[in-house]
Amino acid sequence: MLFRISDVTTNSNESATHARLRDEYLRDDRPWVVAYSGGKDSTALLQQVYKLVLELGSRAGKPIHIIASDTKVEAPIVEDYLAASLSAIELHAREHAPSISVHHVQPEPDQTFWTNLIGRGYPPPTRSFRWCTTKIKIRPARRIIEDIAKRYGSVLLLLGTRSAESSSRSQRMEARETNDRGLNPHHEIPNALVFTPIAEWSNDEVWDYLFRNNPAPWGTRHDDMLELYRQANGGECPVVLDLNTPSCGGSRFGCWTCTVVRQDRSMQGFIATGDEWMRPLAEFRDTLKVWRERPEMRESKRRSGEIGPGPFTLAARQQILEALFQVESEVRRKLIDDEELQCIQYHWQREGDATQSALRLAKRYGRIVSEGGQFSMDNLNRELIAELASEYEIQEAWIEELLYLVDQKYPTLAQRGARPALNEDVRFVVEKAVQQEDIAAAP
Numbered sequence: 001m002l003f004r005i006s007d008v009t010t011n012s013n014e015s016a017t018h019a020r021l022r023d024e025y026l027r028d029d030r031p032w033v034v035a036y037s038g039g040k041d042s043t044a045l046l047q048q049v050y051k052l053v054l055e056l057g058s059r060a061g062k063p064i065h066i067i068a069s070d071t072k073v074e075a076p077i078v079e080d081y082l083a084a085s086l087s088a089i090e091l092h093a094r095e096h097a098p099s100i101s102v103h104h105v106q107p108e109p110d111q112t113f114w115t116n117l118i119g120r121g122y123p124p125p126t127r128s129f130r131w132c133t134t135k136i137k138i139r140p141a142r143r144i145i146e147d148i149a150k151r152y153g154s155v156l157l158l159l160g161t162r163s164a165e166s167s168s169r170s171q172r173m174e175a176r177e178t179n180d181r182g183l184n185p186h187h188e189i190p191n192a193l194v195f196t197p198i199a200e201w202s203n204d205e206v207w208d209y210l211f212r213n214n215p216a217p218w219g220t221r222h223d224d225m226l227e228l229y230r231q232a233n234g235g236e237c238p239v240v241l242d243l244n245t246p247s248c249g250g251s252r253f254g255c256w257t258c259t260v261v262r263q264d265r266s267m268q269g270f271i272a273t274g275d276e277w278m279r280p281l282a283e284f285r286d287t288l289k290v291w292r293e294r295p296e297m298r299e300s301k302r303r304s305g306e307i308g309p310g311p312f313t314l315a316a317r318q319q320i321l322e323a324l325f326q327v328e329s330e331v332r333r334k335l336i337d338d339e340e341l342q343c344i345q346y347h348w349q350r351e352g353d354a355t356q357s358a359l360r361l362a363k364r365y366g367r368i369v370s371e372g373g374q375f376s377m378d379n380l381n382r383e384l385i386a387e388l389a390s391e392y393e394i395q396e397a398w399i400e401e402l403l404y405l406v407d408q409k410y411p412t413l414a415q416r417g418a419r420p421a422l423n424e425d426v427r428f429v430v431e432k433a434v435q436q437e438d439i440a441a442a443p
Contacts, residue, residue: 036066036086123292268282345371
């Protein structure tokens, strides 16, 4: 049997975790953000939080925000499961737990996987150039958390990470500086503290808890999630909020387009256990890896002007888009949105495509996409960020942080104390950038 259920009626950490959650909840008015991916660990954490809210009844006035990240290239059956789960939670909470709200976040159309790969010509991600994590996972979730922290002054971020997941995860968790309440400041999100209530739980304890507490408090059973694990025979893809979190892939539920790993074992597991219709997705992913290594499909210069494999040529991008439409027709599922196609056409036009070839390709495959979708000022800022990052060879994240400070957090320096506060925030961003560069450069 794939999952082992312990003989005890409760695990040794469960009651202690529940008491700690209750104590922390009642300690102050700071809102909570629960990171939820639909996997076993985040489900076990969310279930305990939800149960606590129902137990407290009228005393449960603290805002709780559930954040789930949809990269728009998740494995389709995982994407469907997460969407159904969030819908059930939102529907139940509306009547029984009104302090709970659900956020199903996605990257902006100009920051999606397809816009960057096919529109801008980014090569498929590698371990050394994992551009997708920041753009399609970190930013959408961080934006919501930062908005909540700004609205309330502070926020407590609850994560389902556990020491038992891996030795490296355990070492990172042990190295974090915590306060007297066992919380540690998030190293990138200002005014955010991190709380990991099930950090000491073992795998068996997580599974045991889910088996004994089925259905969940919001009314749905865990059977579909358990079936996904049975098929993939792996773990979940975590909600990623920083670059120190390992990439998805391998035995995790991850993006079906992931080219960071050698083999997508979860996708292969889905196909082997009956979801044969997903095979074209796996084959397309493998083809992307092949195309990435073909010199004739890449520009001879990088955008920085250096000699070396650069972005995909416009002709290669047209070939990739047509192949994607072919996969759409095979799996009978929309894989790229109209807004993404509009963004792709915008980027192609900037590189000399005057024939609307992206929109014409879409029409050939039955997709009628209108012209337009011109970038908002926010998207124009992102375009500038990408160009500056390429020109000066620095991570886009740091330019975006600085632009956020002057454009949104401190739009005017007329307020008392704004100038020294801006200087301090800029210093913090620069120090973090230097620290991460030093870490990356270390042998």
